[in-house]
Amino acid sequence: MREYMRDIARAVAFLSRIPVPASFFEGYDGKLARVSRAFPFAGLLIVLPAALVFGTLLAVNADPLMAAMLALTVQTITTGALHEDGLSDTADGLGGGKDRERALEIMKDSRIGTYGAAALILSFGLRAAALADLARHLAPSDAAIAILATAALSRGAMVWHWYALPSAKPDGIAASAGKPEGDAMQLALIAALGLTVLLVAPALGVPALVACLLTTSIATFFATGYVRQKLSGHTGDTIGATQQICEIASLCTLAMCV
Template identity: 75%
Template sequence: MNISEYTSDIARAVAFLSRIPVPSSFFEGYDGRLARVSRTFPLAGLLIALPAAIVFALLLAFQADPLMASLLALAVQTMTTGALHEDGLSDTADGVGGGKDRDRALTIMKDSRIGTYGAIALILSFGLRAAALAAIASYLAPFAAALALLAAAVLSRGAMVWHWYVLPAAKPDGVAASAGKPDYGAMQMALITALVLSAFLLWPSLRLPGFILCLFVTAAAAFLFTRRIRQRLSGHTGDTVGATQQICEIAVLCTLAMCV
């Protein structure tokens, strides 16, 4: 593996998945495609979630209310990502929930306005993640609770790449199709990276059965959601990739809240 190329791919992934400024030197000669860059999504996710994890740990260390600390950490995370994945979740919920057929669902997802299904999905996403983080913070030390937030960021972004890999593009002329698609090697590296990083982050506070359960629930959530998208849309879009991240982050945090 070329270390220079891998480092550049991490920087490009951070730029794509967040609003964190990245030096322009990393984009010299870059064609904008994400097929190879996607292999670094889990590591980029860890870096992107780091500011939120630091805020979370500091607030808890100063005896802040766990729920308040959780909501503030999610606010920081949302500002860092520019609500990229939340937007995908709301659009997917509106399209899949409100579209009578595939074409209508895709049309709804392209509409920038938010509907009832999208609003409910966002409320549940923030509510479930905040409640889970608060529960985790009630049982773990501040530093360990912050590591759980990072682990959720890592695993959920690995799941994104898998969802993206296993489904064809729903629209051949869509934005997701133009960005390229991970090949088997990129997908495999993303999953291995997610597994290794999450094990390192969770090992101090979670025993092996709990870690395996966390992986199982996350994989099940990704599989079931991907199967539903295959049935309804016959392929992925940028919105469904983002929705995968949100659903799997919820799965990770809720499972951790029950296992710690």
């Protein structure tokens, strides 16, 4: 249990801008093969400030859309836009690359293109619209729970994507960080599933839970399959893009179920 708690702290440091005490990294080699098992719990902790902001604003009768946008602002600051960056780079690469080599070259370029900009606009717009809709139909605390649940679920999905594909670039960041082991991937999925059940079922009901899990699974499967077809493997950008796609899918599904 102590090692798992240390892995949660390391995962928080990797996935966000939240400062983590150096004591958690004593003797740590920087690899994420085992640490990835803690991604769902880390995701929940990372978005906790955004969920608190969202719930508090709704409790004082703030406009739902404004509350949603402010919550996403806090979440983006907390994560350092890590996953949004992956989404935009992946969209530019897959949208503008005529072949695998050109797509990887585009994804390495830090400049954002039309596909990347469009992907970011749609990501923030769809998530904000979904959160605002949840806020109009649920109590503030229940609406905020959706942020926590989808954060855990989407980070479990990104571990599966990482595990299911080989590295597209042997010299890339994802390859150097190490691929999740089978046991780590399974623990990540179990944690993501358990947290989602505990959070969503009491607040939104079992039908919403089932629909959310089904939609997120389908989104993860098709996103991974498309990346496999286009790039023959994952990159750090596609891992981040998977998180974003699954977060969008799960939030939109929950909004349609309330």
